[in-house]
Amino acid sequence: MSGTSTGLMPPADAVTPVRHPEAPAPGELLGAHYGQCFGCGGGQPHGLQLEARAGDGVSVTAEFTVRPAHQGAPGLAHGGVLATALDETLGSLNWLLRVVSVTGRLETDFLLPVPVDTVLYLEAEVTAVAGRKIYSTATGRIGGPDGPVAVRADAVFIEVKVDHFIENGRPAEIRAAMNDPDQIRRVRAFEVNP
Numbered sequence: 001m002s003g004t005s006t007g008l009m010p011p012a013d014a015v016t017p018v019r020h021p022e023a024p025a026p027g028e029l030l031g032a033h034y035g036q037c038f039g040c041g042g043g044q045p046h047g048l049q050l051e052a053r054a055g056d057g058v059s060v061t062a063e064f065t066v067r068p069a070h071q072g073a074p075g076l077a078h079g080g081v082l083a084t085a086l087d088e089t090l091g092s093l094n095w096l097l098r099v100v101s102v103t104g105r106l107e108t109d110f111l112l113p114v115p116v117d118t119v120l121y122l123e124a125e126v127t128a129v130a131g132r133k134i135y136s137t138a139t140g141r142i143g144g145p146d147g148p149v150a151v152r153a154d155a156v157f158i159e160v161k162v163d164h165f166i167e168n169g170r171p172a173e174i175r176a177a178m179n180d181p182d183q184i185r186r187v188r189a190f191e192v193n194p
């Protein structure tokens with residue numbers, strides 16, 4: 001773990017992450033966890049529409065194409081959008097652990113500017129688990145797996161129950177999600193009785 005903040009250092013009792021036996025096979029597309037998610041949902045026209053695939057062990061890969069709606073400076077991706085791409089890729093590690101978790105801390109290094117039309121190739125892996133704390137790291141490369149690293153992040157995600165969303169989300173969206181069979185099916189991948 002190369003995080004520089006104290007909260008990103010796994011404690012001494014942290015353990016090696018274990019891929020869930022029913023995790024999607026390496027290479028399998030993971031799909032959106034929520035259709036209206038700004039990071040991965042197909043229902044957000046200006047969203048990132050990031051597509052993640054299961055990797056080996058507790059890892060994922062993902063691709064995100066930078067579009068004009070994602071600009072900060074002329075012709076360049078906004079840093080917050082790039083942080084979102086890293087956050088979303090790290091969040092999709094949930095599918096490999098079969099645990100629901102949310103970002104507690106995300107530390108991002110921006111190493112190169114990322115032009116519009118770039119395909120950002122992302123890789124993320126869980127490095128350690130300590131109780132509810134899931135430590136992970138990610139990189140984003142320009143153009144493909146052998147491209148130069150433009151952004152990188154270290155994170156700690158915190159495991160939550162599905163109730164976290166039910167209790168905190170706006171009621172209208174929660175009701176709609178609970179009435180959507182696709183959404184319930186996705187949640188069942190994490191918990192039997194959401």
Ligand SMILES: CCCCCCCC/C=C\CCCCCCCC(=O)SCCNC(=O)CCNC(=O)[C@H](O)C(C)(C)COP(=O)(O)OP(=O)(O)OC[C@H]1O[C@@H](n2cnc3c(N)ncnc32)[C@H](O)[C@@H]1OP(=O)(O)O
Pocket residue numbers: 007008033034039087088091092094100101102103104105131132133156158160162165166174177178183184187194
């Ligand atoms: C049918 C209904 C439909 C539902 C559909 C749902 C589908 C779901 C599927 C998949 C979802 C995946 C979504 C991924 C999306 C991409 C990722 C995001 O952007 S997530 C959004 C941004 N993040 C937040 O909004 C978190 C806001 N924060 C919180 O809610 C709380 O602070 C929370 C849950 C993180 C922790 O609160 P506590 O009260 O549960 O727990 P405490 O006791 O504070 O912390 C537990 C342990 O974690 C450490 N911790 C907490 N925050 C930390 C931090 N910031 N840095 C380091 N450690 C932290 C603490 O020190 C503690 O550690 P010690 O067990 O004592 O050793």
